[in-house]
Amino acid sequence: MDLFNFLTLIGGLSLFLFGMNVMGQALERRAGGQLRALLEKLTRGRLAGLLTGMGVTAVIQSSSATTVMVVGFVNSGLMTLRQAINIIMGANIGTTVTAWVLSLAGIDGGSLFVQLLKPTSFTPVLAFVGIIYYMFLKDARKKDTGLILLGFATLMFGMETMSGAVSGLRDVPAFQQLFLLFKNPVLGVLAGAVLTAIIQSSSASVGILQALSATGQVSYGAAIPIIMGQNIGTCVTAMLSSVGANKNAKRTALVHLSFNLIGTAVWLTVFCLLQALLHPALLDEGASRLGIAVAHSVFNVLCTILMLPLSGFLERLVTVLVPDARQPETFSELDERLFATPSIALERCQSVASHMAQTSVAALDEALDVLRQYSPDLAASIREREDKTDYYEDILGTYLVNLSTHRISEADSREAAKLLKIIGDFERIADHAVNLLGSAEELRDKGLALTDAAAAELAVISAAIRDILNLSLAAFLENDLDAAARVEPLEQVIDQLKEQLRTRHILRLQKGACTIGTGFAWLDLLTNLERTADHCSNIAGCVIDVAHDSLNLHQSLRDTRNDSEEFRQRFQEYRQKYALG
Numbered sequence: 001m002d003l004f005n006f007l008t009l010i011g012g013l014s015l016f017l018f019g020m021n022v023m024g025q026a027l028e029r030r031a032g033g034q035l036r037a038l039l040e041k042l043t044r045g046r047l048a049g050l051l052t053g054m055g056v057t058a059v060i061q062s063s064s065a066t067t068v069m070v071v072g073f074v075n076s077g078l079m080t081l082r083q084a085i086n087i088i089m090g091a092n093i094g095t096t097v098t099a100w101v102l103s104l105a106g107i108d109g110g111s112l113f114v115q116l117l118k119p120t121s122f123t124p125v126l127a128f129v130g131i132i133y134y135m136f137l138k139d140a141r142k143k144d145t146g147l148i149l150l151g152f153a154t155l156m157f158g159m160e161t162m163s164g165a166v167s168g169l170r171d172v173p174a175f176q177q178l179f180l181l182f183k184n185p186v187l188g189v190l191a192g193a194v195l196t197a198i199i200q201s202s203s204a205s206v207g208i209l210q211a212l213s214a215t216g217q218v219s220y221g222a223a224i225p226i227i228m229g230q231n232i233g234t235c236v237t238a239m240l241s242s243v244g245a246n247k248n249a250k251r252t253a254l255v256h257l258s259f260n261l262i263g264t265a266v267w268l269t270v271f272c273l274l275q276a277l278l279h280p281a282l283l284d285e286g287a288s289r290l291g292i293a294v295a296h297s298v299f300n301v302l303c304t305i306l307m308l309p310l311s312g313f314l315e316r317l318v319t320v321l322v323p324d325a326r327q328p329e330t331f332s333e334l335d336e337r338l339f340a341t342p343s344i345a346l347e348r349c350q351s352v353a354s355h356m357a358q359t360s361v362a363a364l365d366e367a368l369d370v371l372r373q374y375s376p377d378l379a380a381s382i383r384e385r386e387d388k389t390d391y392y393e394d395i396l397g398t399y400l401v402n403l404s405t406h407r408i409s410e411a412d413s414r415e416a417a418k419l420l421k422i423i424g425d426f427e428r429i430a431d432h433a434v435n436l437l438g439s440a441e442e443l444r445d446k447g448l449a450l451t452d453a454a455a456a457e458l459a460v461i462s463a464a465i466r467d468i469l470n471l472s473l474a475a476f477l478e479n480d481l482d483a484a485a486r487v488e489p490l491e492q493v494i495d496q497l498k499e500q501l502r503t504r505h506i507l508r509l510q511k512g513a514c515t516i517g518t519g520f521a522w523l524d525l526l527t528n529l530e531r532t533a534d535h536c537s538n539i540a541g542c543v544i545d546v547a548h549d550s551l552n553l554h555q556s557l558r559d560t561r562n563d564s565e566e567f568r569q570r571f572q573e574y575r576q577k578y579a580l581g
Contacts, residue, residue, distance in 0.1 A: 005165050012161030013208070015154050020098075020204050023151025026144045046086050046308060053090025063095035063202060067238040067256050068337055073344070075249035075335045081318075084252045085311045088259060092231065092300045098203035099210065099293035127153035140409055155207075162211035185225040185272055189264065192229025202234035206296055210289040220291065221275070221283035227296050228268055231260040231303070249335075251318040258314055263303030334399045342408040346415055349400055353419050353426075356392035357476055359385050360426040361469050363433035364532060368462045370440045371525065382437050389430040393423050418546045422476060425535040425542075429469075432528040432535075439521045439528070448518045457504065457580060458525070461497050464578045465529050468494065472536035475543045487540035489571035493578055494533040498526050500580060 057066045070087050073079040079087075126149045133146025196205040209226060212218050235257040242253035275283060287295075307314065334352060338345035363385035366378050400416050408416070443449065450458065468490045475484035505522055508514040514522075 009162055009165035012158045012165055012211075014158070016158030016162060016207060016211075017155075017199060017201075017204055019151045019153070019155030019158055020201065020207075021151075023148050023155065026147035026151060046311065049083050049086025050090040050093075050304070050308070053087035053092075054094040055090075056087075057091040057094025058097045063091040063234060066091040066094070067235075067253070069341055069344075071238055071242050071249045071252050071337060073338070074252045075246050075337065081248050081251055081255075081315060082311070085255050085259075085314055086308075088252070088256050089304045089308060089311070092259070093297070093304055095203055095234075096293070096297040096300055099206045099296045123153045123156045140407070144407075162208070164214075183219065183221045185268055185275075188222055188225025189229035189232070189268060192226035192231075193233040194229075195226075196230040196233025197236040198233075201237075202230045205230045205233065206292065210292050213287050213289055213292060216286045218287045219284055220287045220295065223287040223292055224271060224283075224295050224299070225268065227292070227299055228264045228271075231300070232257075232264055235260055247322050251315075251322045254318045254321055255314050258317060259303070259307055263306055266306060267299060267302055334395055336399075336402070339403060339406050342403060342406055342412055345399075345403050346408070346412050349396060349403070349416070349419055352392060352396055353423055354477055356389055356396065356423060357426050357473055359392070360389045360430040360433075361473050363389070363430045364436075364469060365466065367433040367436035367440075368465065370437055371458060371462070374440055374444050379437055379441070382433050386430040386434045389427050393427040396423050414546055418542055421542050422539050425538045429532055429535050432532045435528045436525060439524045443518070443521050446517055448515065448521065450518065450522070451508065451514055453508065454505070454514070454518075454522060457501050460578055460580055461494065461501065461526075461529055464490065464494050464497060464574070465532060467574075468533050468536045472539045475540045479543060479547070481544060481547055484540035484543045485566075486570055487536055489567055490574045491533045491537040492571060493574040494530060496575070497578060497580070498530040501526055504580075 053066060056069075057063050067088055070079065070084045070091075074081060074084050130146040130149030130153060133142050134150060135146075137143060137146070192205065195208070196202050199205060206227065209218065209223060209230075213223070235253075238253040238256045242250045274280065334345075334348055338348060363382050366382050366385070369375075370378050370382065397420060400420050404413065404416050468487055471483045471487050471490065474480045475487065502523070505514065505519060509516070509519055
């Protein structure tokens with residue numbers, strides 16, 4: 001093998017790894033919605049989890065990627081450890097699909113049909129279709145389809161380039177001696193583990209082994225232990241991804257490693273016994289690409305058959321190895337590992353935003369109770385809820401901005417923008433709850449009290465505020481467009497109520513029925529209540545705008561609703577409902 005063949009080998013390997021990476025990432029993006037649907041249907045049954053792991057990995061062609069996603073799901077609370085174990089087992093079988101596809105390159109035969117099955121025959125067509133989709137179509141999903149085809153074409157071209165570059169090694173004695181050395185099963189396992197750990201993909205390392213089989217010097221006796229080692233090396237990615245995660249995510253990564261270590265130890269022992277006692281002639285024969293694909297699949301199926309009944313044992317084992325932490329764990333529902341599947345990452349954002357919305361509304365609801373009758377416990381609860389909403393806004397805003405830098409679908413992009421807008425309004429509602437609490441404490445500390453007339457007026461506007469809060473919360477949580485459409489007419493009624501109450505307050509001041517100190521607190525109350533209604537209007541308007549596939553027509557949509565007969569009817573309905581006595 002001369003320098004130019006070596007450079008060709010390096011170039012082929014680079015193209016192979018690049019093509020696999022591009023294809024895998026594009027497949028993950030295209031499969032995002034389907035992955036979410038699979039998870040929604042997921043049950044605790046072993047078979048369901050096993051088939052899910054097989055299906056997802058067969059689609060994205062990487063058990064490492066599947067396992068990293070599963071670590072993220074467990075870390076964010078989307079999946080239990082028991083479910084993760086079954087999916088990881090299925091992932092080990094699903095990853096063997098790549099080797100079967102790559103084995104097509106080794107098909108021999110002269111018939112037209114057989115030649116058409118060879119990737120060298122259809123890969124150029126796929127590359128041509130892929131470049132058209134990628135360069136000339138604007139739809140993001142179609143561009144991803146083009147990248148899938150281009151990635152596949154690139155990895156197959158890299159595979160052929162590697163095979164051509166190493167074919168001359170068949171007559172090199174040193175290369176022959178190297179693979180004679182790998183006939184030692186322990187060395188073979190170590191070689192496979194190290195190679196896979198470096199490139200972090202068992203599918204890629206199996207492909208490299210298939211390319212080397214073109215030399216004719218890779219016997220089954222050397223290939224099988226290398227394949228076993230590749231399953232151990234692929235665990236490195238999941239182990240790295242669990243750094244900084246919670247204890248169950250660490251356990252999930254450890255399940256992957258334990259599964260492959262135990263499976264390899266058991267079947268390597270069986271392999272060594274068969275080799276020593278029976279001396280099968282097959283082990284001395286040169287391995288083909290198809291034979292390596294078969295060995296890869298058989299080994300992973302055997303590991304799953306061995307370990308599937310022991311999933312409970314695996315769960316107990318990793319629980320012992322990673323014991324429960326005594327200190328409380330940090331918030332981990334939003335995990336950056338989920339960026340690999342943006343649709344699922346966005347679903348977790350929606351879940352956290354829902355908690356934030358409910359917390360914010362509960363804070364304002366408690367603040368209205370405090371205005372009626374002060375309670376230290378309620379005051380502490382309001383401040384705690386406001387702190388939570390601040391924290392939620394901080395982590396959600398940062399996470400959504402980072403998520404938006406990844407390639408996501410247009411629908412997901414609109415949803416992310418909606419959440420970014422809405423969480424700010426819910427955070428401000430909680431701020432107004434604290435402001436209302438401050439007014440209640442000011443009245444208490446100064447020994448002031450509202451007049452009976454003001455208390456009755458406060459009860460009316462408080463009822464309207466509770467109503468608009470519930471409508472805006474329902475609009476957001478349930479995407480209820482009818483509830484959202486009711487918010488704006490009620491918000492205008494609240495605006496009118498505020499002006500009427502200010503006017504009545506001035507009249508009381510003129511008559512000496514109200515003190516100036518009470519009056520300042522009263523005006524602050526009205527301002528915070530009216531601004532709370534404004535934020536509810538913003539939330540409902542954003543829900544409606546997204547339903548119309550736009551985030552830029554908020555004001556124009558609101559103006560249109562103001563001119564509608566339905567709007568006027570609802571406005572009159574709320575005006576009568578919250579009329580002052």
